[in-house]
Amino acid sequence: MESLAEIAYKVIADRLIMLDIRPNESINESQLSKEMQMGRTPIREALHRLENDRLVVTQPRKGSFAAPIDITDLSEVGQVRQILEPAAARLAARNIRDAQSPEIGQYVGLIESVGERAVDQGDLMRLDLSVHNAIYSLTGNGHLEHTLRHYGNLSTRIWLVVLERRPLVVEHIAELGPILRAILAKDPDEAGALMDAHVRNFSRYIASVV
Incomplete structure (x- = not known):
């Protein structure tokens, strides 16, 4: 409790x-x-x-x-996540247990239904953060999970300030679906490559807004 x-x-x-x-x-x-x-x-x-x-x-x-928000911190936070997020996805694919698959499958369903209904920015970012946190928990590495949760929280705050100027595209959230499917398939190389592209794509999107 x-x-x-x-x-x-x-x-x-x-x-x-x-x-x-x-x-x-x-x-x-x-x-x-x-x-x-x-x-x-x-x-x-x-x-x-x-x-x-x-x-x-x-x-x-x-x-x-x-705490105040300094948008210039986003670049440094992004550099850390660009290195660690693909590593987390690879570890998740290696370490996922059968008992954890249903929860990940539920997230896949949520992601694939996003385009079918109106969802506000807050809900999209909560989903994004929840999916990333779920991946971190699958790594089996408490230190990595703690570090990525910390940077994920900091970056989400900054992103929400930036996205007040330009809404988040649903396609960014949709990219998480194939990552989760690769993790469910226990394919670390695919999971890592897709996560690397996902983080890079969002960094470019945010940079175009700032």
Whole structure:
């Protein structure tokens, strides 16, 4: 069973990543406590953890704020992900267990249905982040998973700011389907190559907007 601090962490992290709490916006502990119906101690524990994740900044005598976003960080974050994401996809294809296949198959179905209905930017980015996180969890490497989740969260915040100028194309999300199918087929070379192309394509798309 998850602790209150873990629940608070996940809820607040989602709001920060998806920009429901805007960059530089003050974080009201009392309001969060009321909304989540829990004491302020787990809220503070969650904020401390989010500060370590570079999603929150704390200023003495002023309180906690959503971390600012510097779009120039996107290039450096992208360089890290360009190296690590294909490696994660290859490891996932090598290590996926039969018991994990149904969950990945569900993601394939979600991705392939995206073009059939109207989906807002927030939902698209949540799906993108969820699929990447699912791949990381398949690697069997906790250090790699932690690192990629960290950079995935940071880059998603920046992307959402950039994509306010130009909507995300559904084709980017559709590229995840073949990657997952390659993982299900336990084909590390194909999974790695497709992920490499996926990350490069999105980097080019974002660069055209910035």
